[in-house]
Amino acid sequence: KAGVTQTPRYLIKTRGQQVTLSCSPISGHRSVSWYQQTPGQGLQFLFEYFSETQRNKGNFPGRFSGRQFSNSRSEMNVSTLELGDSALYLCASSLGTGYYEQYFGPGTRLTVT
Amino acid sequence: AQKVTQAQTEISVVEKEDVTLDCVYETRDTTYYLFWYKQPPSGELVFLIRRNSFDEQNEISGRYSWNFQKSTSSFNFTITASQVVDSAVYFCALSDLDNYGQNFVFGPGTRLSVLP
Numbered sequence: 001k002a003g004v005t006q007t008p009r010y011l012i013k014t015r016g017q018q019v020t021l022s023c024s025p026i027s028g029h030r031s032v033s034w035y036q037q038t039p040g041q042g043l044q045f046l047f048e049y050f051s052e053t054q055r056n057k058g059n060f061p062g063r064f065s066g067r068q069f070s071n072s073r074s075e076m077n078v079s080t081l082e083l084g085d086s087a088l089y090l091c092a093s094s095l096g097t098g099y100y101e102q103y104f105g106p107g108t109r110l111t112v113t
Numbered sequence: 114a115q116k117v118t119q120a121q122t123e124i125s126v127v128e129k130e131d132v133t134l135d136c137v138y139e140t141r142d143t144t145y146y147l148f149w150y151k152q153p154p155s156g157e158l159v160f161l162i163r164r165n166s167f168d169e170q171n172e173i174s175g176r177y178s179w180n181f182q183k184s185t186s187s188f189n190f191t192i193t194a195s196q197v198v199d200s201a202v203y204f205c206a207l208s209d210l211d212n213y214g215q216n217f218v219f220g221p222g223t224r225l226s227v228l229p
Binding site for chain 2: 033035042043045048056088090092098099101102103104105106107
């Protein structure tokens with residue numbers, strides 16, 4: 001089975017721009033979660049989608065949003081980028097919502113200049 | 114509120130030494146799951162183990178073993194006879210459910226360096 005894929009792998013954007021990141025989960029997985037990883041804050045939960053519905057959201061401003069499509073693929077969007085948004089964004093998929101283990105993609109490294 | 118603490122920020126050992134990574138968690142739920150993940154230098158998190166709150170049996174998988182103790186809210190991870198390839202950041206995580214879905218909280222991670 002193919003693993004979780006994320007595109008693009010690297011991005012450089014300027015402050016004030018917006019960005020869209022994409023995640024394709026493992027086939028058959030219906031839940032997709034997004035995390036932000038930075039050296040200072042560690043791994044922080046952004047949101048979880050299950051069956052095209054946002055199930056849970058972390059403590060991030062409204063500039064961070066996401067969606068899930070009927071094929072379980074997910075996108076996250078960050079608008080009005082700030083320097084502090086520079087991070088590794090990780091997507092994780094799992095069979096369902098609940099106590100399932102999550103399988104992570106390689107991440108998208110976003111640099112905001 | 115949930116919380117996962119990994120008090121050891123960095124550990125260095127010499128190859129073939131045993132090493133234990135500590136994890137202490139907080140949750141008000143009686144049903145929850147605990148996880149360990151490994152993040153090698155390549156960056157991709159790798160799932161290692163999942164344990165539910167009702168199963169306190171220790172688990173061994175090759176050189177890896179896990180000790181779950183509800184009485185002390187700990188879920189420690191031991192690598193026996195460490196190897197250079199074990200060098201990575203290791204994360205402990207806790208998952209429970211609220212009305213909306215899965216809450217997944219990661220600890221800050223422990224960076225393990227295994228020296229040849």
